[in-house]
Amino acid sequence: MKSKDLTFEEYVGRVTDFHGGVDPDMIAGWFMSDLAKQNLPNGDSLEAICETAHCLPDAVQILTPCTIGNGMLKIADTGRFAITLFEIKKGEGIRVFLDLTKLDIWPEIRCWFLKEKPRHKQDLNMVIEELKEAETSIYSLERVKIKPEILEAKRKNTSAIRPCPSCGEAFRTELGDLCPACRGKGPYIER
Amino acid sequence: MKSKDLTFEEYVGRVTDFHGGVDPDMIAGWFMSDLAKQNLPNGDSLEAICETAHCLPDAVQILTPCTIGNGMLKIADTGRFAITLFEIKKGEGIRVFLDLTKLDIWPEIRCWFLKEKPRHKQDLNMVIEELKEAETSIYSLERVKIKPEILEAKRKNTSAIRPCPSCGEAFRTELGDLCPACRGKGPYIER
Numbered sequence: 215m216k217s218k219d220l221t222f223e224e225y226v227g228r229v230t231d232f233h234g235g236v237d238p239d240m241i242a243g244w245f246m247s248d249l250a251k252q253n254l255p256n257g258d259s260l261e262a263i264c265e266t267a268h269c270l271p272d273a274v275q276i277l278t279p280c281t282i283g284n285g286m287l288k289i290a291d292t293g294r295f296a297i298t299l300f301e302i303k304k305g306e307g308i309r310v311f312l313d314l315t316k317l318d319i320w321p322e323i324r325c326w327f328l329k330e331k332p333r334h335k336q337d338l339n340m341v342i343e344e345l346k347e348a349e350t351s352i353y354s355l356e357r358v359k360i361k362p363e364i365l366e367a368k369r370k371n372t373s374a375i376r377p378c379p380s381c382g383e384a385f386r387t388e389l390g391d392l393c394p395a396c397r398g399k400g401p402y403i404e405r
Numbered sequence: 406m407k408s409k410d411l412t413f414e415e416y417v418g419r420v421t422d423f424h425g426g427v428d429p430d431m432i433a434g435w436f437m438s439d440l441a442k443q444n445l446p447n448g449d450s451l452e453a454i455c456e457t458a459h460c461l462p463d464a465v466q467i468l469t470p471c472t473i474g475n476g477m478l479k480i481a482d483t484g485r486f487a488i489t490l491f492e493i494k495k496g497e498g499i500r501v502f503l504d505l506t507k508l509d510i511w512p513e514i515r516c517w518f519l520k521e522k523p524r525h526k527q528d529l530n531m532v533i534e535e536l537k538e539a540e541t542s543i544y545s546l547e548r549v550k551i552k553p554e555i556l557e558a559k560r561k562n563t564s565a566i567r568p569c570p571s572c573g574e575a576f577r578t579e580l581g582d583l584c585p586a587c588r589g590k591g592p593y594i595e596r
Contacts, residue, residue, distance in 0.1 A: 218422070231409070232466070232472060233472060233474055233475050234470055234472075234475050234477075265586075265591075267473065267474070267476070268474070268476070271472075271473045272472050272473065272474025273474070275423070275466070275472075275473070279425055281423060281424060281425075281466075282458065282462045282463065282466070282473045282480070283424055283460045283462040283463025283464070283466070284424050284460070284463065285458070286425075288592070289473070290591065290592040291580075291585070292576065292580075292585045292586040292590070292591050292592075293564075293577035293579075293580040293584055293585060294572075294574045294575065294584055294586065295574075295575065296574070298593075309593070311574055312575075313574075314568055314573065314574065314575055315573070327566070327575060328566050328567070328575060329566050358593040358594075359593060359594045360592055360593060361592055361593065364592050373484075374520060375518070375519050376519070377505055378485075382505065382506070383485045383487070383502055384485065384486065384503075384505055384518060384519060385483065385484035386484035388484075389483075389484040393483050393484055393485055394482070394483045395456075395485065399483070400456075400481065400483050401454050401456075401479070401481040401483075401489070401552055401555050402489075402549040402551060402552065403549075403551070403552055
């Protein structure tokens with residue numbers, strides 16, 4: 215895997231610049247990416263899945279070649295705090311998740327992770343310190359196999375392009391006769 | 406707007422490192438982001454929408470403070486080649502799109518944009534040269550107002566977290582009694 219190899223300090227710098235600030239999720243993302251990478255076979259055709267859209271995708275984008283725009287990072291929102299790196303030919307990979315059963319000796323992490331206090335009442339710097347001290351000890355790994363429909367979704371991205379008869383803008387014809395925006399499914403209020 | 410101010414050469418370097426290579430979409434993304442930023446009022450609470458998941462989100466992530474992981478970039482897939490920067494309080498913004506009606510004098514861009522030839526039969530370097538020469542002349546702008554449900558989706562991200570009774574992992578309770586993965590909606594094949 216071509217890796218964006220960074221030291222921890224370089225990573226923190228990138229997080230500040232790219233993500234806008236260093237929060238506990240991004241520190242966890244460092245150790246989770248590290249664990250996933252260490253346990254994968256070598257190969258050039260690796261991709262990633264994040265099981266939450268919150269923060270973790272940015273750790274993956276900074277630390278691996280997988281980004282949203284290059285199609286190598288997918289978000290499959292199960293609401294769980296986990297990332298997976300997988301080899302696309304076989305669809306086999308390593309899933310890393312923050313393991314609740316390993317948090318008994320880390321009260322600040324546990325409180326943050328389970329939102330036991332409102333965010334503004336928790337000292338995030340203490341959470342970050344515990345995350346750094348715990349290193350990779352609070353995560354668990356499992357081998358996973360990716361659903362074929364997820365692997366195939368990318369290979370099929372060959373849709374033709376033509377102008378929408380309503381707005382006149384070019385769009386992917388696979389999405390219908392009119393573009394989704396002209397069918398009321400765009401993000402804007404109609405005028 | 407706190408901006409990731411880069412020169413074009415610095416941007417190309419970041420694209421190579423982050424996105425994995427410089428393609429026409431990423432060059433278009435440079436000019437589109439520039440146009441959107443120039444036409445927005447100043448403000449610190451700007452966010453972005455990409456109307457495609459293909460490439461353009463990476464241009465936005467490199468050139469603006471908006472990323473997938475920090476929640477300031479949303480993908481609303483209308484299949485159109487457009488980005489929007491908007492002010493979150495009023496929900497008003499500037500949408501920039503590649504304008505088909507402006508492509509008559511740019512045959513390489515037109516051929517690439519409408520996929521008139523298979524990708525492997527088109528010289529992408531010539532497309533990139535035309536995109537650089539055309540600068541911002543091939544895009545159009547419109548003022549848009551963002552749907553309230555999109556603006557509110559972020560504000561409501563306060564879901565409680567608890568362990569899934571099936572897998573034991575913590576997940577956002579708003580997603581159901583069991584986590585989506587334990588309801589067959591995860592990205593992995595069950596074992």
